[in-house]
Amino acid sequence: MTAAERDGDLESRLSLHAQAFNQLEPSPDLRTRIAARIAIRSEAGRRRPAVLRELALAAGVVLFAGTVAFGANYLRTVGANAPSQMGKAKSSDAMTTPQTLSPIIPGQVSPSQVEGILKTKVTTVRPLLLVTAVPAGASAFVTADANGYTVEYRTKTVDVVLSTGVSYLPPGGTPQQYRGVQAVYEATNPAAPEEGQFLSWTEPGQSSLSSSGVPYFLKVGGMTQAEFRQVANSIRPIGRS
Amino acid sequence: MAHETADRSWFEPMIGRFERRAFRYALMLTLNRSAAEDLVQDAFARLWAAQNTPSVEVGFKRWLFRTITNLARDRHRRRLVESAVRLMVPAPLNPEDEIIRKAGDRKLVAALQSLKLRDRQAIYLRYYEEESFAQLAEILHVKEGTARVIVNRALEKLRQRLNPSADITEVMA
Numbered sequence: 001m002t003a004a005e006r007d008g009d010l011e012s013r014l015s016l017h018a019q020a021f022n023q024l025e026p027s028p029d030l031r032t033r034i035a036a037r038i039a040i041r042s043e044a045g046r047r048r049p050a051v052l053r054e055l056a057l058a059a060g061v062v063l064f065a066g067t068v069a070f071g072a073n074y075l076r077t078v079g080a081n082a083p084s085q086m087g088k089a090k091s092s093d094a095m096t097t098p099q100t101l102s103p104i105i106p107g108q109v110s111p112s113q114v115e116g117i118l119k120t121k122v123t124t125v126r127p128l129l130l131v132t133a134v135p136a137g138a139s140a141f142v143t144a145d146a147n148g149y150t151v152e153y154r155t156k157t158v159d160v161v162l163s164t165g166v167s168y169l170p171p172g173g174t175p176q177q178y179r180g181v182q183a184v185y186e187a188t189n190p191a192a193p194e195e196g197q198f199l200s201w202t203e204p205g206q207s208s209l210s211s212s213g214v215p216y217f218l219k220v221g222g223m224t225q226a227e228f229r230q231v232a233n234s235i236r237p238i239g240r241s
Numbered sequence: 242m243a244h245e246t247a248d249r250s251w252f253e254p255m256i257g258r259f260e261r262r263a264f265r266y267a268l269m270l271t272l273n274r275s276a277a278e279d280l281v282q283d284a285f286a287r288l289w290a291a292q293n294t295p296s297v298e299v300g301f302k303r304w305l306f307r308t309i310t311n312l313a314r315d316r317h318r319r320r321l322v323e324s325a326v327r328l329m330v331p332a333p334l335n336p337e338d339e340i341i342r343k344a345g346d347r348k349l350v351a352a353l354q355s356l357k358l359r360d361r362q363a364i365y366l367r368y369y370e371e372e373s374f375a376q377l378a379e380i381l382h383v384k385e386g387t388a389r390v391i392v393n394r395a396l397e398k399l400r401q402r403l404n405p406s407a408d409i410t411e412v413m414a
Contacts, residue, residue: 010396010399010400010403011368011396013346013349014349014364014368014369015368016346017345017346017349017350018368018369018371020345020346021265021269021369022265022369024264024265024268025261025264026260026261026264026274026277026278026281027274027278030260030264030278030281030282031256031257031260033278033282034256034260034281034282034285034286035256036282037282037283037285037286038285038286038289
C-alpha cells in the first residue's frame, strides 16, 4: 500500500469519526455560563477604568506640582510674569456605558430584584434556589434564561455564585450530604479555603433538561469554611408566582 | 473588520451560532468536556471584552478559534508546570472522557490524543471543520503552503501512531 493510499484510508477514517464527533453536544447550560462569564468580565472591565483614572489623577498631581515648582523657580530667576502655559484639560472618557446582552445577560441588579427576575425568566426549573445569607453590601449579577440561571453576589472581598448546571470542579472533591442528597465539596487550596470553595449537587426536582433533578453548584471566594457553610445552609427554594 | 464598541447586539447571535463548534474544537484540543466548556466560556468572554472583535462571521470564527487555541495552549503549559512541580512526574494523559468514547473509534481518539496540540488542531480544522487550506492558514496564522505542510505532517504522525509497526520499519530502513 502506498503512502497516498494509506493517507486516503486515514482521511476516510477521520471523516467518519468527524461525523460522530460532530454530534457531540455541550452541556445544555453552556450558553448561560458563557453569559455569566461575560457578565463577570464586563464588570471587571468597568472597574479597570476607575484604576486608570486614579493613576491619571496621581500623574496629574505630580505634573501639576512639578509645573508649579518650575514656574515658581522661573518667576524667581526672571523676575517677570511668565505667560500662562496652562492648556485645556482633556476629558478622558474611558468609562463606557455598561454593555449588556439581552435577554441572557441582564447584568447588575439589586439583590432584592433577584427573586423576581428568576421567577419571570426561569420557567422550566423547579425548585429555584437562592442564597438568603447575602453578603452585606453585595451587588447582584443575574444571568437567566428559561432553562437555567446564575446569580452572583459580589463585594470587594467576597464572591458568591449559585448556578444551575455542572461546574468544572478540580479533581478530588469530598463527598458529603447536603440538602438530603450526595454533594461534592472542594476547596481550591484546602490550606487557604478563602481562595475558593465549591459545592455541587443534584437538587431533587425537574427542569426541561432533566426530570431526575436539577444540577446546582455553589462557588464562594473570600470566605472561611465556616462562612461558606453558613452561605450553603442559607440556600432556600423560592416560591413561584 | 473592526466594530464600534457601542453596539454589541451582534454578539449574542454569534454565541448561538458558534457555541457548539467552539465546544467541539475545544474538546478536541483538551479531550476533556469540563475543560473544553471552561475554555469556551473564557474565549467568548475575551472576545466580548476585546475592542476589535470582528462582527462578521468569518472573522469572528477565526478570532474565536484562535482564542480557544491560545487558551488550550496555556492550559497545557500550566498542566505541564504543575506536574513538574509535583515530584517531577510527567503530566498524565487526560482520561478519555465519556463524551469522547461516545464518538467511537477509540483507537483513533487515542492516537489523536498522543499528538501535539498543533497537530491535533490542524487535523481537526481540516477534517472535522472541513476548512479549506486557505481558511486553515488564516486560523493558524501561517501561509497556505505552510498549512498544507502542517496538515500532511500531522497526518503522517497520526498514521504512525495508528500503525506503530510502520514506525519500526521506517526507523530500521
